[in-house]
Amino acid sequence: MSAPTLRIKDLRLGFQGWSGTVEVLHGISMHIRKGERVALVGESGSGKSVTARIVLGLLQQLRSARVSGLVEFEGRDLEKLKARERSRLRGTAMSMIFQDPTSSLNPVYTIGVQFHEVLRRRHPDIRMPQAREMAIKALQDVAIPDPARALDSYSFQLSGGMNQRVMIAMALANEPSLLLADEPGTALDVTVQAQTLKLMRDLVEEHHTSVLFISHNLGVVREFADRVYVIYKGRIVEHGPAEGLFEDPRHPYTQALMRAVPRLTGGGIPEIDDVSQDYFAPLVVHEGCGEPEAVS
Amino acid sequence: MSPVLRLLAKRLVTSIIVLIGVSMLIFTIARVIPGDPARIALGPNATAEQVQNLRERLHLNEPLPVQYGHFIADLSRGDLGVSLYTNRPVTRDIAQFLPATLELILVAGLMMILIGLPLGALAARYRDTWADSLIRVVSLLGVSAPAFVWAVILMLLFAYFLPIFPIAGRISNAFSIPAVTGFLLVDTLIAGNFRAFGSALSHIILPAFALALSGIGQAARLTRSNMVETYDRPYIEMARSYGFPERRIARRYAFRPSMIPSMTIIGLDFAAMLGNAFLVEAVFAWPGLSRYGVAVILRKDLNAIVGTVLCIAALFLIVNIIVDLVTAYLNPRIRHSQRA
């Protein structure tokens, strides 16, 4: 069996402050196999967003960050790579899409210019005309009407939904092995979000891209992911297949999260206990899931 | 009509209104003074009759609005009156002295942009390191002293103790260059006289730098704080997530959006140099409009005062318009907005 696209083992993160170190991640372990879509679900402050940034290597650039543990990408230990090699992976082998699509695109350059920059990561010598061709194709894949005009527009001229699709197109343009999606569509209208996510799912299936999908919204995750990790205050508390987790949430925190999803079938918006000792219960793993050992 | 043209038109109209306001303000101030400008001009030995004649000629006995009317009428003919100081038409005085000041300000402005902006960008990129702290302290020092203090210090250091630069004047007396534009740096090149160009250049460096120091400091501080803010923006994180090299991010991705909020203040600083030129021209004996302005103010030379201030205010407004246009160029949101 080939190495998983992503393997995280006992990852810890702390921030060095004046009054000591603040621990954010307390040793989390996850893996994503090729072509798998894995979700990391938790409330804000749980540590899910920083995990993605650690994989990319962006967080480590903060001087106060203290990271330890194993992060393996396609069998290679990322922490052992030199900075240059690591940055070479960004935009080519792994790419990220962000929460607010409009503000994630540079407001003073056209979409076309930015797309060209992205394509240059994979094809350093590509010129504008070919880049345009490739970009138009990529934009067609995300169902943007009149791609040529979109390329000549600025981000503030396009709708949030269109910007989101542009971001997805950019992220997938260089055929990365791993796509990191940090709460995609959260800034969007619910119906637009649903459409965009469906589009994203079809595309990653087509390209066999592995996905780490970060979200606080269990409902959205259910549609999209194969497996789900639930994270609470820097610890993984439950891990199971998407359907399985939904039918049978076993950890108290997961159960609380499920209750917090507003249901259409009456009952209104449920209450969720802010903090409960139960949430610190140990990790619950569903059958058939579990962390792979090192493939050496 | 394109939004940019509409912006330009609106600015021009506003500027003209403001200019009219300025003229009224200065006119009033210049006229409502203790003392008799005619008597001051003619000196203590003039007879009462001579003074009266001059007062008649200058319309000084008529009501203020009428005087203003005369002024506007003259202005529309391009006549700003005669200076009681030089006994020449004010317009001629301005034409003679303005280029020297303009040249000084333009060189200072260039220094402000070419030194201040990169310094600020460097400080932002190496934020919280020793380089950043050094640049911040130096910038703050730059804005903390009036231009004449810097002028004196620079002169002492680089013209006296280390005699690298000349002490005063625009160009060595050895050269006589025909005046085409009035800008010595340009005229010497037009005349093909490179040694004269060198002389003009070495004469302008110290005064321009003294004038520019405050602007350099301000530009550096502003650029730094804007770029630091920009570095925190989501689109910079996205750029990093794609592995764009940090240098490229600094130069292309972060720089342009940062410039937009800076532009207004930089424009204001540039215009402030118009005012501060007085101080530097005094120290370096630079034959510019500001020195002329000080002289006529001290002599209560009404026509010259009004003419000079109007001229400077007009320049100020022009600079503001240019700044607005540059901002529009940098900021696509303005170029593409449906309402100006």
Add this chain to the structure above:
Amino acid sequence: MQRTLYILLRNPMSMLGLLLVFIVVFSAIFADFIAPFPEHRGAVVDFANFNRAPEWPYIFGTDLVGRDIFSRIIYAFRISLMLGAVVLAIAVPIGVTIGLLAGYLGGWTEYFLMRLTDVFLSIPPLVLAMSIMGVLEPTLTNGMLAVTAMWWPWYTRLVYNITRSEKEEGYVLAAEVIGASRLHVMFREILPNCVPSILTKMTLDLGFVILIASSLSFLGLGVQPPTPDLGSMVAEGATYLPDSWWLTVFPGLAILVAVFGFNLVGDALREVLGTDQ
């Protein structure tokens, strides 16, 4: 308030600024006790000791009529700070009020007031002050008048911008709905939100007033001799460069040090209060 002080004291630069400001203010207030030659602030001549290079007891040297430069600098600080305090005490209320009116009332009031402000703003500050000074007798009072006249528009701009954005905020609409008078909304609701920006600017302005005032007197348009003033001291000494360098260098450095101190403190305040210009 406590937190503000704590943060201010942790940062070495702001501590330096506080120290400098303290020195300036302290010497201004206690000039009579600190200055080695307090009588030199007036029209004293001592030709036996004129134009001496720095040496004890004249630590900054003496000027052309024999007065101790150090003492005169200290008294000049007093004059400058007084000038600054008076100017701000007048300019700030005027500017703030106009800004509030223009920002809140809108319509023709806004248009007229802001165009008026623009007129004052489009003349470079020094030029305006100079023109006013040029037509009035150059005295300290008139100097204060001139600087005040050019100062208020900056506060108007500042408060106008804040008022315009605060106007739409919830608390303002709430007050209007209960029927609060416009005066109440302006001064009791919106104004308190402007205070941090105003305070920061005032601190920075104390330094700037010193700068502008010294520029004016450098040109001969400000304080007149024998009153000591940093700008005029530099002007007097400028013709004796480079030989009697102490005549210009020490007053010039005094300006730099004072303004630098106020700028440091103002900067630190700005970071702490989180205001932007």
